[in-house]
Amino acid sequence: MKTIHLAISSLLLVACAANAEDIRSKTIERPEGTLIVTWGQPAPPPDQGRPVFAELDRNNDGQLTLQETESHALLHSDFIFADGNRNGVISRAELERWN
Ligand SMILES: [Ca+2]
Ligand SMILES: [Ca+2]
Numbered sequence: 001m002k003t004i005h006l007a008i009s010s011l012l013l014v015a016c017a018a019n020a021e022d023i024r025s026k027t028i029e030r031p032e033g034t035l036i037v038t039w040g041q042p043a044p045p046p047d048q049g050r051p052v053f054a055e056l057d058r059n060n061d062g063q064l065t066l067q068e069t070e071s072h073a074l075l076h077s078d079f080i081f082a083d084g085n086r087n088g089v090i091s092r093a094e095l096e097r098w099n
Pocket of ligand 1: 056057058059060061062063064065068
């Protein structure tokens with residue numbers, strides 16, 4: 001029997017906003033096979049406050065690499081957007097713009 005998995009995340013975010021950690025699924029039996037629809041969103045990263053450049057820049061080279069941002073979950077997940085010139089590192093000015 002054919003099984004189809006369909007993940008819907010962005011369409012139902014509003015419906016799940018009240019309980020953001022709740023991942024739900026529904027199984028629908030169809031003549032063509034079983035359809036499993038899963039929706040929800042993972043829990044947001046904990047609020048760590050604004051990242052402090054000097055604390056993240058472990059090698060003190062004036063740039064933040066992706067690895068150096070691992071301790072700040074939100075900045076780490078948003079790295080490509082914070083890296084305004086897309087050179088693979090975040091400068092102090094880029095971090096200030098991102099904040
Ligand atoms: Ca660095
Ligand atoms: Ca950059």
